[in-house]
Amino acid sequence: MANRLAEATSLYLLQHAGNPVDWYPWGDAAFAEARRRDVPVLLSVGYAACHWCHVMAHESFEDPATARMMNAGFVNVKVDREERPDVDAVYMEATQAMTGQGGWPMTVFLTPDGAPFYCGTYFPREHFQRLLQGVARAWDEERGGVLEQGRRVVEALSGPRTLGRGRAPGADALDAAVEALAADFDPAHGGFGGAPKFPPSMLLSFLLANHARTGRDRPLAMAARTAEAMARGGIYDQLGGGFARYSVDARWVVPHFEKMLYDNALLLRAYTRLWRTTGDPLARRVVLETAEWMIADLGTDEGGFASALDADSEGEEGRYYVWTPAELREALGEDDAAWAAALFGVTDEGTFEHGFSVLRLPADPDDPDRYTRVRAALLAARARRVRPARDDKVVAAWNGLAVAGLAEAGALLDRPDLVARAEAAADLVARVHLRDGRLVRTSRDGSPGTSAGVLEDYADLAEGLLALHAVTGDPARLELAGRLLDTVLDRFADDEGGFYDTADDSEALFNRPQDPTDGATPSGRFAAAGALLTYAGLTGSERHRRAADEALAPADPLARKAPRAAGWGMAVAETLLSGPLEIAVVGPADDPATAELHRTALMAAPLGTAVTLGDGARDRGVPLLAGRPLVAGRPAAYVCQGFACRLPVTTAGDLREQIAVGRA
Numbered sequence: 001m002a003n004r005l006a007e008a009t010s011l012y013l014l015q016h017a018g019n020p021v022d023w024y025p026w027g028d029a030a031f032a033e034a035r036r037r038d039v040p041v042l043l044s045v046g047y048a049a050c051h052w053c054h055v056m057a058h059e060s061f062e063d064p065a066t067a068r069m070m071n072a073g074f075v076n077v078k079v080d081r082e083e084r085p086d087v088d089a090v091y092m093e094a095t096q097a098m099t100g101q102g103g104w105p106m107t108v109f110l111t112p113d114g115a116p117f118y119c120g121t122y123f124p125r126e127h128f129q130r131l132l133q134g135v136a137r138a139w140d141e142e143r144g145g146v147l148e149q150g151r152r153v154v155e156a157l158s159g160p161r162t163l164g165r166g167r168a169p170g171a172d173a174l175d176a177a178v179e180a181l182a183a184d185f186d187p188a189h190g191g192f193g194g195a196p197k198f199p200p201s202m203l204l205s206f207l208l209a210n211h212a213r214t215g216r217d218r219p220l221a222m223a224a225r226t227a228e229a230m231a232r233g234g235i236y237d238q239l240g241g242g243f244a245r246y247s248v249d250a251r252w253v254v255p256h257f258e259k260m261l262y263d264n265a266l267l268l269r270a271y272t273r274l275w276r277t278t279g280d281p282l283a284r285r286v287v288l289e290t291a292e293w294m295i296a297d298l299g300t301d302e303g304g305f306a307s308a309l310d311a312d313s314e315g316e317e318g319r320y321y322v323w324t325p326a327e328l329r330e331a332l333g334e335d336d337a338a339w340a341a342a343l344f345g346v347t348d349e350g351t352f353e354h355g356f357s358v359l360r361l362p363a364d365p366d367d368p369d370r371y372t373r374v375r376a377a378l379l380a381a382r383a384r385r386v387r388p389a390r391d392d393k394v395v396a397a398w399n400g401l402a403v404a405g406l407a408e409a410g411a412l413l414d415r416p417d418l419v420a421r422a423e424a425a426a427d428l429v430a431r432v433h434l435r436d437g438r439l440v441r442t443s444r445d446g447s448p449g450t451s452a453g454v455l456e457d458y459a460d461l462a463e464g465l466l467a468l469h470a471v472t473g474d475p476a477r478l479e480l481a482g483r484l485l486d487t488v489l490d491r492f493a494d495d496e497g498g499f500y501d502t503a504d505d506s507e508a509l510f511n512r513p514q515d516p517t518d519g520a521t522p523s524g525r526f527a528a529a530g531a532l533l534t535y536a537g538l539t540g541s542e543r544h545r546r547a548a549d550e551a552l553a554p555a556d557p558l559a560r561k562a563p564r565a566a567g568w569g570m571a572v573a574e575t576l577l578s579g580p581l582e583i584a585v586v587g588p589a590d591d592p593a594t595a596e597l598h599r600t601a602l603m604a605a606p607l608g609t610a611v612t613l614g615d616g617a618r619d620r621g622v623p624l625l626a627g628r629p630l631v632a633g634r635p636a637a638y639v640c641q642g643f644a645c646r647l648p649v650t651t652a653g654d655l656r657e658q659i660a661v662g663r664a
Helices: 011-015 028-037 051-061 064-073 085-099 125-141 143-157 171-184 201-214 217-232 261-278 281-298 325-332 334-344 368-383 396-412 416-433 455-472 475-492 524-539 542-551 555-561 567-577 592-604 652-663
Strands: 023-025 041-046 075-080 106-110 116-120 442-444 582-586 610-614 636-641
Touching: 011 075, 023 028, 028 041, 028 075, 041 085, 051 064, 051 125, 064 125, 085 106, 085 116, 085 143, 116 125, 116 143, 125 143, 171 201, 171 217, 171 555, 171 567, 201 217, 201 261, 201 567, 217 261, 217 281, 261 281, 261 396, 281 396, 281 416, 325 334, 325 368, 334 368, 396 416, 396 455, 396 592, 416 442, 416 455, 455 475, 455 524, 455 610, 475 524, 475 542, 524 542, 524 567, 524 610, 542 567, 555 567, 582 592, 592 610, 592 636, 592 652, 636 652
Parallel strands: 023 075, 041 075, 582 610
Antiparallel strands: 041 106, 106 116, 582 636
């Protein structure tokens, strides 16, 4: 019999709707029931593509004996961390403070008032059963100590915090960050630190921006080496495109196989920027394959992008992606199988579990035609396997990242279909996720969820809309971005020039989350700073520019002490150092000269340049276009800083020269 999760929009919650556990969704009803029964709350947090969440579900939540213990002693609450990042954030902070580590599934025992008193992550069934017995006994026999523990945790984590006012990091701090990253860089395999290795998406954008400003080889070399190593490793799907969430080893060989929209959207943008900088054909191939994979495997019927693909299929992690020599022979025949095994690193011993190998591509094939044929045959064979499950909820923030990545890739690589796909995703979020001017974080099948948008939703969607405006010139994208950013300033601001991660009218938890550091995605604060800065460049708004500068303040100490936690903030700070430049291109939409000037602006200007496109006759509500006419009837480009513009130019060569002067 289905439990209370049967009406949820979250796939993760729906995965547990048939459990014998009497699950509640997060909400007042669960805590009221805990008070009525005088029992603790057992909070379990995870997400649909989480491998160890599935393991704990199979071992414990689907086990009748374990479920009876949970139901007898607790009110059990299941939370999708992707739907409620605020709940996840405050209890993950408690888990990390109490245990020194974190992860999912997260298992937290709470008082009926929501105070955490015991925290952990994954527990094997026998351990979990003993834990349930121990917590229930402590609640009955040592209630005072349990309540005191919860009180101390809440007091420790909800005290006053201050990051202090400040300014964005300057050139010295950003250059020092490059040196600190170099000390942590793995020259043999790319990336930073040891195993496990996560794709350093935000750091790649920072390193490329630093190289563009300074002309130094070191940041570019680190970015290029890391990008190549990932693209040739097992973390990249050599057949279908797209990146897995992280590598369990330091050499990018064996991934944790779940594939997340946010990783791929950020890496799509980073590889596009690498190609723009170097012209590297491998980067170009990765951009196109990743974009096409996102559309094919994550695209929804409504025009948006689903959040993730599972790591597991047929009950095994990675089964969809890995191969044995025998499977190659079955798909390809003896000769092609031997060639493919050598090319992709498939061995009898295997590079993964049970003799399976993850496909890698250490070097380009010596026979491109044969490679194309073999790859197609392997894709066809893989298509007959059981596909990983898809979490098809649409998350506003991550769709904003996808909009930005697809818009830039489509414009720079002359793929208008990718730009059109970015427009469709932006339209979906604007149509479904906006309610009375406020964002809903998730939707599914075109129906909005119930969770309020958090800071990253507003910031990343605004970033995507501004990137789309730069490519299309559509003033409606700029207008909506401005409304979202005004909400950020009005509803999320603290009193020190920064932002909370939740709005001032969001559900009150025991602590209002506020984390300035990057995780797997840009921190909401740094993402907001980037969008605010671009918006200021297009509108001349001093309020937005000042807010961007102040929001970047934590990036200064992080750049000096922990640069891996501030990649996006440092990338935005590089933009601030470049002015940022503002470029208005005007001319008839069907004039090739207009297109050439526009493409030159997108290709040659520093990362973060505010670019707009108009017809030269009207500003269409875009302040940067006001007073920027055609020149003698010809398309023109205006290069500006702080709305002070140089003389307009009408050729791509002259535009490149003016951009170069602006960068100097």
